[in-house]
Amino acid sequence: MKRKRTLIGSLLILTLLFIFVGCASTSNQSSAGEYVDDSVITTKVKSLLAGDDFLKSFQISVETFKGVVQLSGFVNTQNAVDKAGQIARSVKGVQSVKNDLIVK
Numbered sequence: 001m002k003r004k005r006t007l008i009g010s011l012l013i014l015t016l017l018f019i020f021v022g023c024a025s026t027s028n029q030s031s032a033g034e035y036v037d038d039s040v041i042t043t044k045v046k047s048l049l050a051g052d053d054f055l056k057s058f059q060i061s062v063e064t065f066k067g068v069v070q071l072s073g074f075v076n077t078q079n080a081v082d083k084a085g086q087i088a089r090s091v092k093g094v095q096s097v098k099n100d101l102i103v104k
Contacts, residue, residue, distance in 0.1 A: 034066055034067075037067070037093060038064040038065060038066065038067070039064075040093070041064045041067065041069060041091055041093050041094060042062050042063065042064045042069070044091045044092075045062045045064075045069055045087065045088045045091050045094075046062050048087045048090070048091065049062070049084060049087055049088075052083070052087060054079075054080065054083060055075075055080060055083060055084055055087070058073060058074070058075045058076075058080060059073050059074070060072070060073040060075070060084055060101065061073050062088070064094075066095070067093060067094060067095035067096070068094075068095055068096050068097075068098060069088045069091075069094050069096070069097045069098070070097075070098040070100060071084055071085065071088060071097065071098070071099050071100060071101050072100045072101065073101055073102070074101070074102050074103075074104050075101050075102070075103060075104070076103065076104060077103060078103055080101070080103075081099060081101045081103060084099065084101055085097050085099040085101075
């Protein structure tokens with residue numbers, strides 16, 4: 001009976017270990033929780049950019065990976081580049097902003 005309990009306990013520990021290792025993030029891939037967080041950040045940045053009267057006419061792409069927001073697309077002025085970066089940095093959870101917007 002004691003041996004059976006030890007075997008079940010060991011299997012449970014191994015199962016939990018495999019689950020945690022499987023859900024861990026790597027440098028090229030985010031964990032499930034990080035993916036959800038990045039999706040929320042992307043949605044918030046996109047909605048703030050779309051809601052801004054100055055920036056809503058531009059097509060600005062937003063991608064987030066592990067809290068790093070990347071902005072890309074074309075705008076007409078450097079002021080638009082700066083404002084988009086400022087808006088992205090204002091969102092909670094953003095670690096940094098990679099502003100790849102290009103002035104036409």
